[in-house]
Amino acid sequence: MADNKFAAYICSGCGLGDKLDVGSLEKIAQKEGKMTVVKNHPFLCSASGVQMIKDDIANEGVTHLCIAACSRRAKTEAFNFPTAAVSRTNLREGVLWVVAEGSDHDEVRQEMAEDYVRMGCAEVKKMKLPEGNPNRDQAQNKRILVVGGGMSGMTAALAAAEAGYEAVLVEKTGALGGFAANLWKRVPFSSPYAEPQATGVEEMVAKVTGNTRIKLHLNTTVAETGGAPGRFTVKLARESGAVSDETVGAIVQASGFTPYDMAKLPELGGGQANVVDQAGLEALAKTANGGAIKRADGKIVTSVVFVQCAGQRDDTGTHLSYCSGHCCATSIKQAMYFKDANPDVDTVVMYTDLRVPGMGEDFYRSAQQKGVIFTKGKASKVTGGDSCKVEFSDLILDEQTSVDADLVVLATGQVANAGVNLDAWTEVNTAAEGGNEEAKVKRSGMKTISVLNLNYRQGPDMPQFKHGFADSHFICFPYETRRTGIYAAGPTRRPMDMLQATEDATGAAMKAIQAVENAAQGRAAHPRAWDLSFPSARLEGCTQCKRCTVECPFGAIDEDEKRFPVFNEQRCRRCGTCMGACPVRVISFENYSCDTVGSQIKAVNVPDEDEEKPRILILACENDAYPALDMAGVQRLSYSAYVRAIPVRCLGSVNTIWITDALNGGYDGVMMMGCKKGDDYQCHFVKGSEMAHYRMSKIGDTLKQMGIEPERVVTEEVAITDNARVAKLINDYAAQINDLGPSPMKGFG
């Protein structure tokens, strides 16, 4: 600490110097902020301004900088000083542009700027320069493990190998190819998208087996996975019982899908003679080998009906509620099997909405040219047997009718092979840990379907998002999962066809490469890319409450045998949800901790009650809410000058101590702004915003004990586009605080 030297640089450009008394800001930085060096510059982000700072770092030994200029989101390239700890004081977007114009507001504007300078100085005094994962030496492994040897898995392994990375490919059966190997042909993937094409599985298998960078394990499953990105240790179990260990840097899970079991569809003839699912038809087509397709009883099929959406898009809650995306094109392809062998075969595709993504429309047209009949209808009953009957309601002609056929094909959907459902797991595991013998048996049973067998505290597989798929957020983070360094590819992530699966697998391999490269440098990959900070815990203060291990959205924290948290640095995404959860505040990042924020809260000058100047603390998520605040400034939407905004990494990192500190210190209200939570969440850290809302719902009693009205603390969902709304939210809340009157805690702080 002796070598630390603190400096504040105040910019007077962008009109800051005209509206603010920069001289007095300098004095505050010096006297109250205790900055050794304080300088101002008329254009701080210019070459000369930046050089001034660089010179001070090089010549004066400055280690900690408080830059009082624009938002931390602006001029990031100019103000990039990798060897110094930097805090940014937002005088431009946060003060100048949002406080109403006019000399009436000069006083409050100056007070706001002075407080922000105090906060910036206080923050940087508590900061340390992040140096990355100190154990990065042990996270240097750059091999990629691919689980699943189907189309997705082989693509991922080849993509990694072609990019120069070693791949380990694990396949539980005795042969590569997966589901695709059982297909007669595939939906076309190249122009003119008119005819079924060869699957290309054999060529791909040859490429994989011939690639020296790919190590292949057939008849093998993953018995245990532990570690973190850059240092995963994986136990592989061969069918023969032999066990081998592999060390890898990242994992691609391409465990594929299982067709929805048609035995669950007795009303559609599931289980009856001459009613097959799409996989069953592929088998018949393979046997026919291009000739006339025969049924199981050997009869040549002269008429066939394809029933789309069988057990899919079901709103009764009995079957799959979603559309699997590939089945329309697959049925078109299969109808062509018949038409290509004999154009006189009657082929009817019965659909409610024909969905052919990609270039499928051309394929659909091609099938119509070949004479495949498309009937818009909903099948209500299928009777199998020597002559099958499909009863359906014709949705165009609005009538109940039926059609006879030799064979009926049910287009059932894709069910992800995503392993154990962690919600169910947690319940069983908790009971088992409590000594319940029945639960212990159930737990071992559950583990048999696990794909990765993670030894993580939160369970053996990746958390599932919707409908049992191992997705994280389809819109915002399509390639991410909720286990850092482990990427899902293909239909285990969301329903998809083969073309999408191969693209998906390539993307997953690229993400895996990012993960290992970042791990080797000890920094975060996503979404705080290249962040060198990581959490550390002062374990002597830890009460083993397990909140951090349970609440971490990414399962980054395990427990040792004494139930102390074990941080697996590279699994961490640096959101700080653990820091927000910790009741004894022992978890911190070098440059983001209970102290860095807490000292800012305390640095604010809270006026006395009779001055009638309330103070409102805003804790704003830096991903969405803080940019929205900045944008409000850019658009010159003014909001109350009584607010003091502090960006937080995620609302999940908000520790309740900050709220109580602020209220004890005489603040009149606290506003928290985070991302949308719930099923269609937008939180960058999945559960952070939800956790914050949950925690805040619990502090009402504490507030009442303090004699504070609960409505002084509010939590809002703010999207990045909410710039206009956020200004209104603040002003409405300020008016509400005004009505409530000064905080009863004022003057006691």
Added chain:
Amino acid sequence: MSDLNTQAVARYKNNFLREVEERVEEGDMVKMCMQCGVCAGSCPLGPHWQHSPQKIFMMIRAGKREEVLTSDSMWMCTSCYNCIVRCPRQLPITHIMHGLANYAHRLGIAPKGQPTREFAKTFWNNLIKKGRVNELTLTLAHYFANGIGPGIQIALNMQKIGLGMVLAGRLNPMEIFGGHSVKDLNGFHAVLAKAKEIEDRKKGFSA
């Protein structure tokens, strides 16, 4: 039921779609319909049809031969071409409608007394007699299609317009006596006979 119709039923058995593809003008495009319903929504006479083009196409695929061919729907088409312009699959819907009407008429099972069909017959018979339309006899034949009484009533109503046309030289009263013909009437009839022969061969009516 006409012989032609009985033959067609025997020839195509239950495959009405194939019958349409082979025998109806542009009938081979029916299979390309994707049931979006834009034609039905675009038709200015939509509310007055029994079946929209979308439904007609679906009925053809469903093998509803009788219902389609005896329908009066395609006779309601005014050839505005809205549907053709809008069809995302570029089906020549107007042409198919006329093709279906023509085919039903040919088989003798089109709706009896349907005004469009009756007028078309009158027009055609008038036209082939002399190789050109005789406005006077066509008009009169149309007026008196429903009997003498209504014919006189319409003629009286149209008296002024008729007289105006005569005075302006647009209508020659002498045409009532057969009228004049095209220069080579025999040649014209030969063209028609040849065209019918070709069409019969193409659509499989002959032999």
